[in-house]
Amino acid sequence: MRKILTLIISGILINSCSSSQGDFTYLDINNNEISKSKFRQKRSTNQYLDIQIDSLNQKKLIERxxxxxxxxxxxxxxxxxxxxxxxxxxxxxxxxxxxxxxxxxxxxxxxxxxxxxxxxxxxxxxxxxxxxxxxxxxxxxxxxxxxxxxxxxxxxxxxxxxxxxxxxxxxxxxxxxxxxxxxxxxxxxxxxxxxxxxxxxxxxxx
The missing domain is CATH 3.40.30 (Glutaredoxin)
Structure with missing residues (x-):
């Protein structure tokens, strides 16, 4: 039972870490949420840069x-x-x-x-x-x-x-x-x- 509980907890922690490192919310220049594809499309132009907002798992477009x-x-x-x-x-x-x-x-x-x-x-x-x-x-x-x-x-x-x-x-x-x-x-x-x-x-x- 203890081994099963340990495995469950380990799985939760791994999933949590994976999620926190890989899942982002994408924001436009006005802080409105947009899709990842829309974000990438705008970022591919020379008009914008993107920044990652510390500890919030957010990526935001900014005008250059x-x-x-x-x-x-x-x-x-x-x-x-x-x-x-x-x-x-x-x-x-x-x-x-x-x-x-x-x-x-x-x-x-x-x-x-x-x-x-x-x-x-x-x-x-x-x-x-x-x-x-x-x-x-x-x-x-x-x-x-x-x-x-x-x-x-x-x-x-x-x-x-x-x-x-x-x-x-x-x-x-x-x-x-x-x-x-x-x-x-x-x-x-x-x-x-x-x-x-x-x-x-x-x-x-x-």
Missing amino acids: TKTGKLENFEAYRSLVSNKTSVKLDNTKPLVIIYHPGKDACNSSGSATKETLKNWHKTLEDGVQQLKANAPIYLYKEKEGLEKYDGVLNWHKDPDGLTEKLFFKYHYPCSSFVVISSDGEYISYFGEFSKEYVWNAINLISK
Whole structure:
């Protein structure tokens, strides 16, 4: 009898663990429940990312871009400038590239120091042509940035403020935000191309 009871309890625990690890509720950007197939269909476009909500077995779609206006922008800009020792032109847009920490996206790939250097030089040349401040590279966690040694100067996100203001979740690879001189901003979540940064500068400068 005791053996039977033990087997029953073990079976319940196994099923419970299996269920908790594999069964998800899928939510759209407005927190409405949708089917898994609908979720995957929307996720397959470049308009959305998905995040897993901790401990709730929920996966939620989020839009990859967000716009808004930052209150007390002058204080944020001053903090970033002081903590990174980067002199900023207050009449030009501020460009922040944000590294959230090591993940499967930013720790994979075959990029070399040379290709990384060339990619970022092209990015920065384009930013300069669009009359924005040179990008400032901020990180939450330094792990995963070793490949940039000798390529880029990364700085710790001062007081974690950039994360709090713009990057609520850990988005894969890295993200960026462009902020106009009057505090209007466009943020983009997850892996991006140089052109996305340039387009954001163009939009925010109009």
